[in-house]
Amino acid sequence: MAEVITTSNLWRQLSLVVMLRWQTFRNGMRSQSEKMHVLGSVALGIFFTLLTFGGALGIGFGAFEIVAMQRWIYLSMMLWGIFMFWQFVPVLASQTNPGFDGRNFLRFPIRFSTFFLMSTAYGLADPFALAGILWHIAMGIGISVARPDLKWWAALALACSALMNLLFNRMLFAWLERLLAKRRTREIVTVLFILFFVCIQFSGLILQRWGPAVRSAIEESASVWRALPPALAGTVIEHAANDDPSAAAMTTGLLALYACAFGGLFAFRAHAQFTGEDLGESAAPIRRKTVVPRVQTSAPSSVAATTESAAAQRVSGLISGPVTAIIGKEFKYLYRNSMLLMNIFMPLVLIVFFSMTTSMPSKHGGPSPFSRINGGYVYPAAVAYLFLLIMNFTPNNLAYEGRGIERYFLSPIKFRDVMLAKNLFHGTLVGLEALLVLGILIAMGHPPGLLIILATWAALPFAALMHFGVGNWLSLQYPRKFEFGMRRQRPSGMTMVISFGLLAAVMGTIALVGVICLWLAGLWLLPIAYLALSVAAVVVYRFMLDSTSQQAVTQRDALLDQLAR
């Protein structure tokens, strides 16, 4: 007689989940690419940890000063800052932890309470959450050192605040997941993100012009924003410092109530998941045609067993048919991918923004900080900026291929042609945008000098070819799959580290050559020197491009494993 297991232990299940994550991590380390990714992530982790501890030190000292000076409003502002960091930075920026899909566990005999606890606990695995918790602790230490009599109130209020942040974060991601489950919604939301980014850029302009008015508005509305959950812990500590324990207790209760409310909203979503909600996208239904009996039963003429003649395989012009086809495909992928599109249009918006700031007075009434930069150098600075954004994708330029990567290996082409097509596509984008920026600057009355234009265009091939050469190598060596319209994606840790080093080397070389030329001879030497660099870069790039075919064959298994999953 078959038996059915009916009992399950919460801690046993949690430990099974931990073991599952460890086994997944350990098995992933079998590939060289994954080991290098972990190595890169460790390097980035050290950098992030240093930043976090630096922040904690600042927050601790800040809290100490604020309490010592009894400027309670700043304590609330500090808490708002931590809240914004904890909640919105992970949403807006790429983050390191993989998403938690609790549905994977639904096949197992777990109770809702276990499922909910596992989902909540998973929020602690986020480095941004860990930073937020550390900053809460640092704040508590600062307050306790300044006023030891407040230590218990600070501990209680800040613990409630951290819990509220954690539950708000889980609630936010659960509802965002619901919102972003459909591809079209995801793309609409991404466009909204783009608009939000643009607004953030223009907020500097608003502060520059209406700074004092904005500041007084913030101070006047303090009673409102200090009553909101992110700032309530500050209010608790202020009440406690003013010997009003009942108000402090009530405010703590209110904060705990908010935490419960966020937890409830999160539980609502988690319960929908627990009961088998399927947010997956199903295939679009097929529109039925009137069925007409097929008379022709033979194969179409296109499948006649003949191959094209060699002459038909060649395409007139400089580039071959397959390369043209891949460039065409890249353009289609560009306008169907809101994330890529954002990287193309954002620089242009920002150039307009920078140009506007040069014509605006500073808050002190003098000329704007940007206008202090020699007007002629705005163009190379703008081109460098847009270059950075567009080149963002070259070190992982196979990211969006998915199973299509197999098509490249099945087709009668060398992988060199695939990379060449992708480089030509990105190069065309950089060239077009550099031209557009030039047009914008001329239209806005900031035309750069001829030598500056020449120097910029002479340096551009050097920077681009170096990025393409190394980017191709990185794309094949450390590939990472990206999904369309998704924000929380990042390349391999090793790719990020090497790209950062390459950027520093290329920009450093350009700056160093620039300084030497200006010191030795003047502006006229710049285009010539940069041209020489670009010619050298062509040789290097050619060598690296030719080696990609062999590298792709060597890396074929890893590429298919990473990208065609």
Next chain:
Amino acid sequence: MPEAAIVAEGLSRTFGNLVAVDHVDLRVDAGQFFGFLGPNGAGKSTTIRMMTGLLAPTAGTINLLGLSLEGNPVEVKRQIGVVPEGLALFDRLTGNEYLNFVGRMYGLDRATAAQRTNELLDFMDLADRTKTLIVDYSHGMKKKLALAAAVIHGPKILFLDEPFEGVDAVAAGTLKTMLHNMTERGSTIFLTSHVLEIVERLCSHVAIINKGRIIAQGSLDELRAGVAAAAHVEGTDPAVPGQKLTLEEIFLAVVGHEGVLRKSEDELSWLK
């Protein structure tokens, strides 16, 4: 002796300690409809991936249409069409765009690629979904599109890894007719499928692989004769008296001989 389309000699592939394909020797003549069968994990997909350039063999050689795949990968790939396990689709292109793209990758000029795309979309009953992204296609539609992409350049050899899985009966009928006509005109088709009835109906020759090794190879009649002879020696007869052995019976007899099949009285201890 007919011209060989596919010749694999000593083909092996290991993944760490696992030997997925172990010294496989295969010969498929031009114009044959060849079925490649085996239980799950036997090495079918690994073999097909090696033969189409998606996976490097650890040892052995592959010659397609007289050319070495290793020495002439571009020339060889120009003459073969493949429907791999993963279908190799760019899911953010429309069906129309994808077929045009694949045609151009095989060196067709724009006009020819466009003309063949239209004809294939119509043939595969996908013409009313030309504006739909592949990501929104059903599994069967994706399969049909992958098949269309595999034949757009008129290949001399077609490799199909489970081509009928997820395809409805009407579409499967159309595809079978198309494939049959291709072999009539001299193309060679190398097919893997778990649906033995389809293989039996379509294929003239079959090879069975198990645990990475070829355990039977030949025409269906040759395999029948082989199984009958083995049964005669062992005193067993898998066939119903007066009837020819089906491919399923041949398959079970050959694979069962390898000790893969479980006895009917075998049962899991806790389900007894």
